[in-house]
Amino acid sequence: xxxxxxxxxxxxxxxxxxxxxxxxxxxxxxxxxxxxxxxxxxxxxxxxxxxxxxxxxxxxxxxxxxxxxxxxxxxxxxxxxxxxxxxxxxxxxxxxxxxxxxxxxxxxxxxxxxxxxxxxxxxxxxxxxxxxxxxxxxxxxxxxxxxxxxxxxxxxxxxxxxxxxxxxxxxxxxxxxxxxxxxxxxxxxxxxxxxxxxxxxxxxxxxxxxxxxxxxxxxxxxxxxxxxxxxx
Amino acid sequence: xxxxxxxxxxxxxxxxxxxxxxxxxxxxxxxxxxxxxxxxxxxxxxxxxxxxxxxxxxxxxxxxxxxxxxxxxxxxxxxxxxxxxxxxxxxxxxxxxxxxxxxxxxxxxxxxxxxxxxxxxxxxxxxxxxxxxxxxxxxxxxxxx
Numbered sequence: 480x481x482x483x484x485x486x487x488x489x490x491x492x493x494x495x496x497x498x499x500x501x502x503x504x505x506x507x508x509x510x511x512x513x514x515x516x517x518x519x520x521x522x523x524x525x526x527x528x529x530x531x532x533x534x535x536x537x538x539x540x541x542x543x544x545x546x547x548x549x550x551x552x553x554x555x556x557x558x559x560x561x562x563x564x565x566x567x568x569x570x571x572x573x574x575x576x577x578x579x580x581x582x583x584x585x586x587x588x589x590x591x592x593x594x595x596x597x598x599x600x601x602x603x604x605x606x607x608x609x610x611x612x613x614x615x616x617x618x619x620x621x622x623x624x625x626x627x628x629x630x631x632x633x634x635x636x637x638x639x640x641x642x643x644x645x646x647x648x649x650x651x652x653x654x655x656x657x658x659x660x661x662x663x664x665x666x667x668x669x670x671x672x673x674x675x676x677x678x679x680x681x682x683x684x685x686x687x688x689x690x691x692x693x694x695x696x697x698x699x700x701x702x703x704x705x706x707x708x709x710x711x
Numbered sequence: 712x713x714x715x716x717x718x719x720x721x722x723x724x725x726x727x728x729x730x731x732x733x734x735x736x737x738x739x740x741x742x743x744x745x746x747x748x749x750x751x752x753x754x755x756x757x758x759x760x761x762x763x764x765x766x767x768x769x770x771x772x773x774x775x776x777x778x779x780x781x782x783x784x785x786x787x788x789x790x791x792x793x794x795x796x797x798x799x800x801x802x803x804x805x806x807x808x809x810x811x812x813x814x815x816x817x818x819x820x821x822x823x824x825x826x827x828x829x830x831x832x833x834x835x836x837x838x839x840x841x842x843x844x845x846x847x848x849x850x851x852x853x854x855x856x
Binding site for chain 2: 530593
């Protein structure tokens with residue numbers, strides 16, 4: 480049963496990670512700048528700096544995944560996100576905002592797609608393709624309406640009352656709770672045995688089982704089944 | 712362009728990205744990921760061409776093409792290294808694929824804004840040229856069966 484949770488968990492983690500990095504300024508830049516007396520443009524420059532930092536860190540993240548395993552790296556990245564967001568939500572000056580946004584780059588280098596995909600490949604090998612698509616699909620539902628993703632949407636409530644700080648504070652808590660994902664509880668040995676079981680339990684995806692399914696099946700049923708299979 | 716238009720365009724783009732990923736999950740999963748990549752390369756230029764050819768009347772196709780292409784590309788960036796190199800040392804190779812992309816990502820918004828300041832057509836031709844340049848790059852990658 481734990482296998483079923485892998486894709487939704489990684490998808491949720493990516494949702495939160497993207498919401499609190501890429502899309503954060505889409506909704507919060509203006510209120511942040513207003514409260515601390517800075518310029519939104521300056522904050523976006525800080526986001527570019529964060530991208531740069533994440534680019535510098537990416538090769539190191541790749542090697543760290545190989546050495547320590549994807550889940551350790553992903554968990555550390557979420558801690559980095561949480562630290563950056565805490566810096567942001569205690570910010571009283573434009574400089575501290577700038578610093579917090581740049582620090583997000585630390586998490587972005589090792590906590591986005593690349594690491595989530597690497598975990599899937601670690602666990603499933605060449606079978607990981609559908610999981611990769613499903614995780615990016617789950618994250619994609621977060622892109623909807625340009626950064627007004629549901630995570631800052633929760634944040635938008637306090638923003639409406641001029642309290643963007645609260646929304647920065649609420650983001651790290653789900654971020655860090657992603658550390659409690661099912662993979663964290665399994666030892667490397669157990670992970671290996673699950674790779675084996677992944678290989679034997681894939682009845683749904685075998686050609687014999689999928690032969691009978693045509694386009695007459697309602698579209699939504701097909702999509703949800705595809706997602707479900709990818710989770711397995 | 713008002714901010715409402717911008718929000719609509721962004722929403723359309725994101726919805727198209729989801730549609731593209733669902734399409735990949737349901738239809739393309741049996742085909743080679745190179746198909747996904749090549750399709751992705753063509754979708755943004757197609758949207759840009761439609762917008763330019765109709766002098767902006769079909770501008771709605773621009774965010775749709777961009778969203779579809781981008782949605783497929785994020786899947787392809789994960790799946791293609793897996794297909795070409797196999798699962799061995801996947802994390803390192805995936806990081807090597809992502810690193811140059813992230814450097815470019817840091818400068819892309821400023822570069823695009825500069826091009827946009829000169830003319831909208833120039834910006835669209837440039838971004839389409841980048842996509843079309845990717846297409847011949849995929850030709851050397853032979854499917855491993």
